[in-house]
Structures are given as C-alpha cells and as structure tokens.
Amino acid sequence: MNKIIKVALDGPSGSGKSTIAKALSKKLDILYLDTGAMYRATALKALKLGIDTFDEKGVLTFIDNIDLEIKYIDGAQHTFLDKEDVSEKIREPQVSMAASNISSLKCVRLKMVEMQRKIASETSCVLDGRDIGSFVLPNADYKFYIEASVEVRADRRFKELSLKGHKVDFEELKKEIEQRDYNDRHRDFAPLVKAEGAIEIDTSFMTIEQVVNKVISFIE
C-alpha cells in the first residue's frame, strides 16, 4: 500500500476493537496502536504511586514526565512504564477500572492524545480507542464504530479472563462493563461517541473474520 491511510476504530470496552484492529493491521501491513494500553499504563503508574485515579492534582504531579513508551517487538505492541514491560500487568482487572477512571481527566487525555498523534504521524496506521475518530484523528480516512451488547461483551471478557486463570463472576463483570461504559460516555472531555461519518458495526453475532472482512470491504 503506497498511500498513507489512517483507520480509526472506536467503541465500548469488549466490543472486539482490538482483535479487529490487530487483524486489520496484519492484513493491510500497517501499524496498530492500542491506545487503551496507554491509559492503562497511566493508571498503573497512579496505583504504584498510591495516587487516587480521580485526583487530578495528584495525577498532575507525574503526568507530564511519565516514562511511557510503546515499542513493537516482532510486530506486537509492548507497553513500557519506567522501562519495565507492563503489557501483561495492565490487563489485570483492577487496572481496567483504574484506567476507566483516570481517562476522565483532561490532563491525562491531552498527554495521551499528544503521544498518539506523534506515533501515528507520517505512517499508515489503525488506532483503536474511544475518541480516535472524534478527537485524536478527526481526519482519518476510515472511521468505524464497533458495538456489541453488554451481555456479549461481558461473556467475551469472562472467557478471556477465565482462560488467563482469573476467578471472575459474570454478573460482577457485567456491572463493571456497564460502569466503564457510563464513565466513557459521560466524561466532560472527549467522551466516547460515534464520530461523524463513522460506519457502525454490531459484532454481537458476527465472527472476527466476518467483521474484519466487512471492515476491509469498506476500505478496499
């Protein structure tokens, strides 16, 4: 592919964005940036420092100088915090909720967006997140809004966490997803919205392959 293209994939937690984005980046041979990992690493930093994830003053003490790096190792994104590879740690359930909370802070979003735009500049890429089409890359060539019912998303998350050996309660997971949806949609700054011109795909009853093919069909 010669022309530089930017693809924005937004949607709520567990809608399948990251799986689709990964497959898409492979198929199109372009960079994939999981922006949620950056909010997760920021939350992990706050947890490590014992700073409440809603405490903007506390977060302001570290956010400008956060040592957060995204590296690609054998084509896969790795997230480094203070030089440590935290790619696994940031997936733990307590980090998910903390990331949802800390992502409501404007100072955090401005810092993350600045880093995301830098990574995405001058290269073809697919970014997944909540505000990619509406705020990070409003001029993206292709914008998709990936949806799925809360039940389906909780079920996917349940299976994913169970496979990793986490003991989880389905109803609690569902409640947590609903809470994160609420946070994402109701924050003051750059909330989760379907960006203008975004193509909406409900993945509830689709396989990954079907969704990827559908996305590719719009791009090609």
Ligand code: DC
């Ligand atoms: O996609 P994820 O579940 O890994 O994202 C973790 C949290 O980060 C999620 O609760 C919302 C937030 N987030 C965001 O606010 N904006 C983004 N572009 C990506 C993630």
